[in-house]
Amino acid sequence: MGEPLLSIDDLHVKFSRSEDEVFAVNGVSFSIEANEALGIVGESGSGKSVTLMSSIGLLRENGKITSGTANFQGRNLLKLRPKQLEDIRGRDIGVVFQDPMTSLNPIMRIGDQIMEAMLTHQYASRKEAFDRTLQLLQEMGIPDPKSRFKSYPHEFSGGMRQRIMIAIALACEPQLLIADEPTTALDVTVQMQILALLQELRRKRGMSVVMVTHDFGLATNFCDKIIVMYGGQIMEKATTDQFIREAAHPYSLGLKRSIIEVGHKGKEILPIPKTAKTLTAVLTGCPFAERCSYTTERCHQEVPRLRVFGTDHEIACHHAEEVACHVR
Amino acid sequence: MSAKPLLRVENVSKTFRVQGKKLHAIENVSFTLEAGKTLGLVGESGSGKSTLGRMVLRLLESDKGKIYFDGADLSKLSKVKLRALRRDMQIIFQDPKASLSPRMTVGDAIEDAMAIHKLGTKASRRERMTELLEKVGLPAEIQYAYPHELSGGQLQRVGIARALSLNPKLIICDEPVSALDVSIQVQVIQLLRDLQKEFNLTYIFISHNLAVVEYLSDDIAVLYLGEVVEQAPAEELFKTPTHPYTQVLLDSILRVPESPEQKQEMVYIQGEVPSPLNPPSGCTFHPRCPYATDICRSAKPLQRTVAECHVAACHRVEETQNLLMVNAN
Numbered sequence: 220m221g222e223p224l225l226s227i228d229d230l231h232v233k234f235s236r237s238e239d240e241v242f243a244v245n246g247v248s249f250s251i252e253a254n255e256a257l258g259i260v261g262e263s264g265s266g267k268s269v270t271l272m273s274s275i276g277l278l279r280e281n282g283k284i285t286s287g288t289a290n291f292q293g294r295n296l297l298k299l300r301p302k303q304l305e306d307i308r309g310r311d312i313g314v315v316f317q318d319p320m321t322s323l324n325p326i327m328r329i330g331d332q333i334m335e336a337m338l339t340h341q342y343a344s345r346k347e348a349f350d351r352t353l354q355l356l357q358e359m360g361i362p363d364p365k366s367r368f369k370s371y372p373h374e375f376s377g378g379m380r381q382r383i384m385i386a387i388a389l390a391c392e393p394q395l396l397i398a399d400e401p402t403t404a405l406d407v408t409v410q411m412q413i414l415a416l417l418q419e420l421r422r423k424r425g426m427s428v429v430m431v432t433h434d435f436g437l438a439t440n441f442c443d444k445i446i447v448m449y450g451g452q453i454m455e456k457a458t459t460d461q462f463i464r465e466a467a468h469p470y471s472l473g474l475k476r477s478i479i480e481v482g483h484k485g486k487e488i489l490p491i492p493k494t495a496k497t498l499t500a501v502l503t504g505c506p507f508a509e510r511c512s513y514t515t516e517r518c519h520q521e522v523p524r525l526r527v528f529g530t531d532h533e534i535a536c537h538h539a540e541e542v543a544c545h546v547r
Numbered sequence: 548m549s550a551k552p553l554l555r556v557e558n559v560s561k562t563f564r565v566q567g568k569k570l571h572a573i574e575n576v577s578f579t580l581e582a583g584k585t586l587g588l589v590g591e592s593g594s595g596k597s598t599l600g601r602m603v604l605r606l607l608e609s610d611k612g613k614i615y616f617d618g619a620d621l622s623k624l625s626k627v628k629l630r631a632l633r634r635d636m637q638i639i640f641q642d643p644k645a646s647l648s649p650r651m652t653v654g655d656a657i658e659d660a661m662a663i664h665k666l667g668t669k670a671s672r673r674e675r676m677t678e679l680l681e682k683v684g685l686p687a688e689i690q691y692a693y694p695h696e697l698s699g700g701q702l703q704r705v706g707i708a709r710a711l712s713l714n715p716k717l718i719i720c721d722e723p724v725s726a727l728d729v730s731i732q733v734q735v736i737q738l739l740r741d742l743q744k745e746f747n748l749t750y751i752f753i754s755h756n757l758a759v760v761e762y763l764s765d766d767i768a769v770l771y772l773g774e775v776v777e778q779a780p781a782e783e784l785f786k787t788p789t790h791p792y793t794q795v796l797l798d799s800i801l802r803v804p805e806s807p808e809q810k811q812e813m814v815y816i817q818g819e820v821p822s823p824l825n826p827p828s829g830c831t832f833h834p835r836c837p838y839a840t841d842i843c844r845s846a847k848p849l850q851r852t853v854a855e856c857h858v859a860a861c862h863r864v865e866e867t868q869n870l871l872m873v874n875a876n
Binding site: 262406409410411414419436460463475477487 | 729762
């Protein structure tokens with residue numbers, strides 16, 4: 220194994236609000252190798268999107284990275300100037316956002332937007348960029364690329380726009396694709412189509428994917444590794460196979476149990492009690508403690524650190540062994 | 548036969564004019580729905596599921612066909628009568644915030660719904676509002692809060708409380724949990740289910756989340772480009788999906804595997820969702836269908852009964868069902 224493609228180490232992110240501060244990311248570390256797909260799973264407010272977006276310099280104005288590093292190809296992204304980051308984003312790292320309508324330019328033809336990605340990064344000449352745009356549209360399953368090149372975003376359906384976003388993100392053949400809920404808004408058949416396409420690009424080009432999602436079905440079927448986040452911390456980290464076999468964090472299990480799946484009709488589903496709170500102070504215990512059925516005194520007094528729990532499997536829970544016994 | 552249905556929809560159609568072209572949003576749709584039951588509507592965006600929901604409420608007028616609610620022909624009702632009947636039919640939206648005034652406390656918003664329909668006195672409305680908040684699992688203090696102070700899940704509960712305030716018989720739930728976090732979705736779904744039992748509510752449940760639709764529905768209608776391509780009791784539809792489109796739809800659901808061996812392959816689905824402005828000839832699904840033959844390209848398939856209460860509009864029903872049996876063996 221060589222150097223990982225991207226490695227995030229001890230990342231901390233804070234947001235300041237008018238009256239207080241929100242501790243959004245509290246010491247997150249992970250890495251991703253070439254040709255690997257990583258799924259970051261959690262609910263809103265878990266810090267999953269902030270972790271990813273802040274590491275590539277896309278943090279809201281009131282946010283601040285207080286410590287940590289994000290090494291990509293030997294460079295710490297957190298120390299780069301905005302111009303240098305812009306160079307990397309879109310060329311070496313493709314980014315797909317959840318809502319394609321807010322990230323596409325409404326008054327620019329979609330073909331030009333895909334070409335622009337290649338031209339600004341001097342990835343291709345005008346002629347090459349034009350040909351490649353047609354090819355990308357074709358690959359994305361958009362029929363009649365030549366005439367669609369001239370269409371504007373509003374002339375496409377949500378699923379098509381999302382595919383155009385993905386075409387832009389993939390235009391310069393990035394080594395890493397970062398995608399925030401790329402298929403959440405899409406119908407299942409379109410989701411399947413896009414995932415099949417990304418899978419193929421991984422096989423063909425060895426591209427890596429980091430995907431933020433709240434959908435366990437998506438993460439467990441598409442990704443090689445899974446990270447579960449809560450309260451700005453990693454709660455559980457494992458290869459997908461290990462995760463499927465022996466997930467043991469009470470939060471992961473609660474989240475898995477609370478999904479309504481096909482065949483659940485007539486079954487009582489147990490949602491996780493209470494709701495997640497915004498963290499406005501430094502953690503002094505487990506962020507999940509007040510919603511957890513295994514909680515003891517220790518959980519309130521000591522922040523659980525991520526520790527090795529088995530082969531390719533780490534957990535941040537004081538009671539993981541007990542939970543694991545209980546589940547098996 | 549069982550009791551008289553609460554809702555009977557007969558051959559309704561709706562056409563919009565878009566860019567000078569005709570868009571058949573809903574074509575020849577029929578179904579019946581008994582009181583206390585749930586009909587799930589599934590289909591891709593653009594399949595017409597929300598349009599159909601709005602037609603039932605007569606928020607959109609049908610071009611053709613009839614809708615009977617509680618025995619009354621909706622199209623024949625006068626404005627006054629329709630207004631009275633609307634109390635019996637409520638809708639819950641995907642984004643409850645958009646349907647609540649930002650300058651009104653949620654308590655006032657719930658009371659307002661009753662006041663518009665001149666229900667009760669101010670005092671009795673207030674009492675009912677606090678009762679309803681409790682019913683939907685919200686603390687009483689929340690009545691003084693404004694929509695922006697609430698979470699998505701809480702807002703959806705307010706939306707439900709407001710719909711309930713008029714004692715409706717039918718509630719159209721249009722993607723009510725799609726914008727919520729997974730663990731909150733379950734809470735709202737189970738709340739809807741419990742309320743249905745308690746008040747004998749009838750639901751039309753619209754969602755692109757098939758597992759959720761299965762969970763709540765007694766019957767499911769699958770829409771494709773404005774037409775019902777298959778309709779069956781929920782369990783039956785998931786066990787023996789007969790229309791090729793339903794099969795594709797169910798195969799596209801990503802389930803959490805119970806063992807690594809069960810992980811699903813990402814399968815590329817051929818073809819595009821066609822433009823409703825320019826629908827394909829014959830069976831509108833034929834360009835994406837693995838079973839398509841000449842007849843599928845030229846003639847529109849009629850609905851055929853494949854089992855009791857189970858219809859599918861497909862020329863090649865026998866083949867798709869055989870294949871299903873082969874796969875199962």
